[in-house]
Amino acid sequence: MAMYHFKNKKNTKQVSVYKILLLSVMLIFTQNMFASFILLPMDDVTQTNHLKAYGITFWSLQQGNKAKWLLNYEGGSFLLEDNEATRNECKIRGVTFEIISDTQAETILKEISSPSKNMEAIDLEKAPKIAVYSPKDKMPWDDAVTMVLTYAEIPFDVVYDTEVLEEKLLLYEWLHLHHEDFTGQFGKFYGAYRTAPWYIEQKNDAEELAKKLGFSKVSQEKLEVAKKIRDFVIGGGFMFAMCSATDSFDIALAAEGVDICEVMFDGDPSEINYQQKIDYNKTFAFKDFTLVRNPMEYEFSSIDMTRKRQSIKRTSDYFSLQEYSAKWDPIPTMLCQNHTQLIKGFMGQTTSFNRLAIKSSVLIMGENKTNKEARYIHGVKGKGMFTFYGGHDPEDYQHRVGDAKTELDLHPNSPGYRLILNNVLFPAAKKKKQKT
Numbered sequence: 001m002a003m004y005h006f007k008n009k010k011n012t013k014q015v016s017v018y019k020i021l022l023l024s025v026m027l028i029f030t031q032n033m034f035a036s037f038i039l040l041p042m043d044d045v046t047q048t049n050h051l052k053a054y055g056i057t058f059w060s061l062q063q064g065n066k067a068k069w070l071l072n073y074e075g076g077s078f079l080l081e082d083n084e085a086t087r088n089e090c091k092i093r094g095v096t097f098e099i100i101s102d103t104q105a106e107t108i109l110k111e112i113s114s115p116s117k118n119m120e121a122i123d124l125e126k127a128p129k130i131a132v133y134s135p136k137d138k139m140p141w142d143d144a145v146t147m148v149l150t151y152a153e154i155p156f157d158v159v160y161d162t163e164v165l166e167e168k169l170l171l172y173e174w175l176h177l178h179h180e181d182f183t184g185q186f187g188k189f190y191g192a193y194r195t196a197p198w199y200i201e202q203k204n205d206a207e208e209l210a211k212k213l214g215f216s217k218v219s220q221e222k223l224e225v226a227k228k229i230r231d232f233v234i235g236g237g238f239m240f241a242m243c244s245a246t247d248s249f250d251i252a253l254a255a256e257g258v259d260i261c262e263v264m265f266d267g268d269p270s271e272i273n274y275q276q277k278i279d280y281n282k283t284f285a286f287k288d289f290t291l292v293r294n295p296m297e298y299e300f301s302s303i304d305m306t307r308k309r310q311s312i313k314r315t316s317d318y319f320s321l322q323e324y325s326a327k328w329d330p331i332p333t334m335l336c337q338n339h340t341q342l343i344k345g346f347m348g349q350t351t352s353f354n355r356l357a358i359k360s361s362v363l364i365m366g367e368n369k370t371n372k373e374a375r376y377i378h379g380v381k382g383k384g385m386f387t388f389y390g391g392h393d394p395e396d397y398q399h400r401v402g403d404a405k406t407e408l409d410l411h412p413n414s415p416g417y418r419l420i421l422n423n424v425l426f427p428a429a430k431k432k433k434q435k436t
Helices: 002-033 050-062 084-093 102-113 144-151 161-165 197-212 218-234 244-254 330-335 415-428
Strands: 036-040 067-071 077-081 098-101 120-124 130-133 157-159 174-177 238-242 318-321 342-344 363-368 373-381 384-389
Touching (some): 036 050, 036 102, 050 067, 050 084, 050 144, 050 415, 067 102, 098 102, 120 330, 130 144, 144 415, 174 244, 218 238, 218 373, 218 384, 238 244, 238 415, 318 373, 330 373, 330 415, 384 415
Parallel strands (some): 130 157, 130 174, 174 238
Antiparallel strands (some): 036 077, 036 098, 067 120, 318 342, 363 373, 373 384
16 A cells, blocks of 8 residues: 555656646747737837937847838838837837737738738848047037937947048948038138137147148048048948038049149149049049039039029928838838938038939939939948938028037937938848849
8 A cells, every 4th residue: 555655646746747847838838929029110100209219229239139120111110029128228218119919020020021012121130330420529510410329329439530540440330421521621611700719720620630640731631531431331331421521522532633622721722624623433422513613602512402492492391202112122211211201301501412413323312303402312332332411400490500409309200310310220231132
């Protein structure tokens, strides 16, 4: 009887072990069945803070999590791995999010994959390392990219001429060009601000830096910087520029070896007939432009359309985004993700680009068709890519020197600022083979 009782206890223990194993398997199976994801909707109704949603996605990638960019789905939504830390970040930053099940996520992805839907799910692999090319002491006005990166809580490093010439760009995947003048004409502010203390100080600082770096002229030093940035892009980097950094960058490259600066900028006269010596083959985006020779005029060339916009009223100043095939043209589709196709216009030293001055290889992603001007363009250079965005500040129509900075807390859903952040996140996308 005792022996029988001992065997029964042993069997009972075995049954208990089996039950525990079975429960563990069922628990794992149940967890997989109900695995969840975080959906950041990016439509115009649901999302309370579009700009910070990019920051959440960037942060999640930094934590080693997986993410998908759902192109043309609810305004270009993001699908993130679900965890408590990401949920908390969304709550802290005021970003609208939804917890969806694995089944719901599969349904969304199945809808996106349908050939009848102009949608695509892009895998985001790794948060790119970001650099902003900007003077260390900044200008007396603000830079939209620096502001929105700070607001979205996306980390970046500030680099300038010294770092660029020391090949420090090799440490980064993405580079923004602050509203710079790469031609050595100090922004062409001479006519209006040549007696202003800030202008005099800025000019002196630039000349001292050029001398320190071994150049006799600022124009020569800026050209060398532009060439290093050109090489960064050709080698596979992503470059984003706004306002005067767009056309002045191309002008500097095209005028290599040619003195286009007047005596008040570099101490000697410009070359005679320098227009005929411009080499458009060296530029990224522009061709056949005419340089503005008058040093008193606040303009670089015929690329910019600022002074050809007299007929456009502020209340009707908009530009439209092009629509692309998400499955066949995912790159411009990513760069144009938004909750509206119509973007408010805004001014800058370089407000927009003359369509006739844009190379045929460059995509015009945003334009004001009424005035035949391009506002947002993209192209390929070597192994890398570049995007030029006309204007100074998407939420400040006509920003002037000394004006107060834009408070992005008042514009958390800005479509114009979303275009900047599309470019910031774009390098994180998994590279796919071209279908054509």
